[in-house]
């Protein structure tokens with residue numbers, strides 16, 4: 001009986017661990033691509049070059065992503081760049 005309980009507990013633990021890994025994986029997938037909101041540290045709905053520097057690929061393409069050339073990326077410009 002004790003053995004069975006131990007087995008069930010172990011099975012339950014592995015299920016819980018699996019669910020935990022899945023959550024972790026989903027989270028890391030989400031955070032691997034920085035979002036506009038996570039990059040916009042000061043919350044002014046524009047990404048400055050300094051804010052964009054947190055995402056290397058965005059920093060590299062900042063000039064081309066800034067289609068109106070005002071030195072900031074709006075959410076529209078950021079989204080357009082993400083899609084392309």
Ligand SMILES: [Ca+2]
Pocket residue numbers: 040041042043044045046047048051
């Ligand atoms: Ca900002």
Ligand SMILES: [Ca+2]
Pocket residue numbers: 066067068069070071072073074077
């Ligand atoms: Ca702009």
